Amino acid sequence: MKNYIIEIRWAFIFTVASLLWAGIEKLVGMHDSNIGTQPVFSLLFGIPAIAIYGLALLEKKQKVYNGNMSWKEATVSGIVLSLFVAVLSPIAQWAIYTLISPEFFPKAIQFYTDKKIVTEARAIEMFNIQAYMKKGITESLSMGVITSALVALIVKTKNPKS
Template sequence: MNKFKIEFKWAIYYTFLGIMWFQLEKYLGFHDTNIANHPVFTNLVFILIFGIYILFLLDKKKNFFKGIMTWQQGLLSGVILAIFAMILTPFALYYSLKYVNPDFFTNMINYSVSKGMKLENAQAMFDITAYMIFATFGTLSFGIIFAALAALLVKTKNK
């Protein structure tokens, strides 16, 4: 487990970022008064998530690989981070939906229906099970993409 200590640490940071972002969305009204702009604003978190991958790989390169890291090593490390983050995602989502904004789904359903979506479709889309599945696999898939891109930037350059 010591081999993956850095990945786990950054998965915790990633998880807290997700919770804090959800709180920020609620605070700024993207869960109610500014709900129309929620899809755009919520996707801005990907910039910060990519930053997490960059900072993680810099940490891994310096403190595990002793300053020399190949793209493959960075990619593999990033995939492990993505797996740890994926495992923690349902817990963060549950916490956010239970304690930060228990009205999130109700607000999203009501807004979607007001914009012409069928109630059944909105309820299916904004359901805790569907949201957890989407968030969990989204965390893994985007994590792999971000790991590959971040590894390109952080790898040791050949001279």
């Protein structure tokens, strides 16, 4: 675990950032009057997410690899970060939908059924804490791996010394 202390710390930073983002969403009405646009607004979290991955990989490059990091090393570090983010994701989801915005799921179910986007049964299946916890884990892993590989292209040393 000592080898991954940087990734663990940045996973906590990522989790705090996602909680802050959820708070911003709630403040600007994405969990209430603008709930229909919340999925699109949530995509904007990709900007701070990429920045967090970049800062984490830069720290790893400087502190562990003495400024000389290959794409593979950066990608592996990012994937490890993604694993820790995925482990913390259910806790973040619980905090968001229990503490920050407990009314989110009932309002989402009502919005999507009132607009006849999905049936009530499907909305109930989609908008609940268990579904969002699973979604959080899978998105953390899938988007984390992709983000890691892309950010590693920027962070890597051009001609790493072997």
